[in-house]
Amino acid sequence: MEALKTTAVIGIGNTLMSDDGAGVRVLEHLDGLPEHVAVVELATGGMTLLHHLEKYRKVILVDAADFGGSAGEVRFFTPEEVSSIKTVGYSLHDLDIMAVLRLASQLGTHPESVIIAAVQPASLEMKEGLSDPVEKALPGLARKILEHAV
Amino acid sequence: MKEININVEHLTRVEGHGNIVLNAKNGKVEKVMWEVSEAPRLFEAFVRGKPYHQLAQITSRICGICSIGHTLASLKATEAAMGIEISPQSELLRRLAIHGENMQSHILHLGYLISPDLFGTGSVVPLVRTHTDAVLAVVKLHRLANEFSEVVCGRTTHPTNLIPGGFYRTPSPLKLKEYRQKLLDSVGTAETVAGIILDNAGALPAFTRETEFIALTAEDEYALYDGLIGSTDAGTYPVDEYVKVVNEFVVPQSTAKYCKNKREAFMVGALARFNLNHDKLSPLARKWAEKFGLKAVCHNPFMNNVAQLIEFVHSIEDSVSLIDRLLENYQNEPRPEITPKAGRGVGAVDVPRGILFHEYTYDDEGICTAANCVIPTNQNHNNIQHDFEAFAPTLLDKPEQEIELNLEMLVRAYDPCISCSTHFLKVEWKR
Numbered sequence: 001m002e003a004l005k006t007t008a009v010i011g012i013g014n015t016l017m018s019d020d021g022a023g024v025r026v027l028e029h030l031d032g033l034p035e036h037v038a039v040v041e042l043a044t045g046g047m048t049l050l051h052h053l054e055k056y057r058k059v060i061l062v063d064a065a066d067f068g069g070s071a072g073e074v075r076f077f078t079p080e081e082v083s084s085i086k087t088v089g090y091s092l093h094d095l096d097i098m099a100v101l102r103l104a105s106q107l108g109t110h111p112e113s114v115i116i117a118a119v120q121p122a123s124l125e126m127k128e129g130l131s132d133p134v135e136k137a138l139p140g141l142a143r144k145i146l147e148h149a150v
Numbered sequence: 151m152k153e154i155n156i157n158v159e160h161l162t163r164v165e166g167h168g169n170i171v172l173n174a175k176n177g178k179v180e181k182v183m184w185e186v187s188e189a190p191r192l193f194e195a196f197v198r199g200k201p202y203h204q205l206a207q208i209t210s211r212i213c214g215i216c217s218i219g220h221t222l223a224s225l226k227a228t229e230a231a232m233g234i235e236i237s238p239q240s241e242l243l244r245r246l247a248i249h250g251e252n253m254q255s256h257i258l259h260l261g262y263l264i265s266p267d268l269f270g271t272g273s274v275v276p277l278v279r280t281h282t283d284a285v286l287a288v289v290k291l292h293r294l295a296n297e298f299s300e301v302v303c304g305r306t307t308h309p310t311n312l313i314p315g316g317f318y319r320t321p322s323p324l325k326l327k328e329y330r331q332k333l334l335d336s337v338g339t340a341e342t343v344a345g346i347i348l349d350n351a352g353a354l355p356a357f358t359r360e361t362e363f364i365a366l367t368a369e370d371e372y373a374l375y376d377g378l379i380g381s382t383d384a385g386t387y388p389v390d391e392y393v394k395v396v397n398e399f400v401v402p403q404s405t406a407k408y409c410k411n412k413r414e415a416f417m418v419g420a421l422a423r424f425n426l427n428h429d430k431l432s433p434l435a436r437k438w439a440e441k442f443g444l445k446a447v448c449h450n451p452f453m454n455n456v457a458q459l460i461e462f463v464h465s466i467e468d469s470v471s472l473i474d475r476l477l478e479n480y481q482n483e484p485r486p487e488i489t490p491k492a493g494r495g496v497g498a499v500d501v502p503r504g505i506l507f508h509e510y511t512y513d514d515e516g517i518c519t520a521a522n523c524v525i526p527t528n529q530n531h532n533n534i535q536h537d538f539e540a541f542a543p544t545l546l547d548k549p550e551q552e553i554e555l556n557l558e559m560l561v562r563a564y565d566p567c568i569s570c571s572t573h574f575l576k577v578e579w580k581r
Contacts, residue, residue, distance in 0.1 A: 044214075047262070048306070051293040099275070106278045107286055 166568025226497025315486025418504025490516025
């Protein structure tokens, strides 16, 4: 079964740091995914992102990111469109997605296509639960992820 | 004569936060210190009042790298306290779990954190361009170790399959066969990595300071999951008497406690295990020990890196033979049923960074009333400090940057997990 999965939706973030967990929490909203799509809860898995990238042709990375939008705003873009994206939450498992993607390119394990689905956080406090605007954004974010995954 | 003032705040390529301080004047070291500044973790207080079946789940969160080890030490402590026996099959599976974690942790340390020291780069990133095949080999082995841990434990980190009395869910025999083959296929890759490290092992300083080594030891296996407490100075002790071996004490420069036994300090970890148990290594692991010229008792702490590599090879080979034993008569065993009872128990396992102890006391409803965890890095801090005191004076002729690098490499050789090692204490300072 696993071998048939060619696309992955990978949720990144720390659910103990409020909106930083949006990339993980949105995975709960992904109903009716096609057979070929895997869901990966990377959370704070750091460098192990590298291990997942090499398994799929297409990867959608979902993460909270500060792109200067309004709280709960959602943006889809490719890594080529930005100069740097750093996971906004601070933790020991802090992950520079662009660095890992560059590493994967150099190692020849980069997927054919990478899309980043970002949501603008309102709060990065150390607590469980998302802020209202981000929580409300999740169903719409999930629908868009589904469109990109098909 | 020159004055040397080194102050490394938040040493990189280790887990957690530690500082290095060196002040020297006129060729004399005035102060050299390994400082641990991280906040205490309070896990021993968290678990008080919690039911026995939650303890391994909670204490596995002490660490994201050795969470399998904490789970196993915790389960063994609970099982010892309540007199719970586990099946021979569960014992074999737990041995696979500890190999999985050993492989994960060792390859991460060697491949990502130590290789930059061997090649003289600041991080692994430049190596991707200059040593692409080596980095690919490391990534491949790391991925295999992670997946193997997931197969056995349910998750790579914070395992879900391991519960008091045995397993919540056992891996399917098909998966075990699949990973047996993958492990066999990885031997070539592991030897490639070993060869590269051997070619660059000259970068490891030839420093020795005699010390005591402590690790689990057993008559019939290279002890990781079970055994007696072994010392290169003092024979063996029952696990139950660990407090008399670790002798924790408090120093002003550290939020982590220090330990000592027969000498001023002792060392735990892969080198300690090698020094005590080398004759039980798998054949290929023994071959690589010979190639590196590693002989017991080795007192060079930098060789801990080499011992980790040798253990990596051992864990591959031993896992294959454990899977063979398992598959001879693999059963779908029922989930264990536990009747809680009052008691005190100690669990010890030898995890990537060394011997780990958990001790719990339960009341007759299986509620934890007291806990103590003694973590390997904790036991090593004192030895690191004594190494510093012996090593620093030999470095003073070198440029400051090189002195700093050498001291950093010394700490990294211990593969410290500083976050794990800080635990809270009630103290009155004696100055």
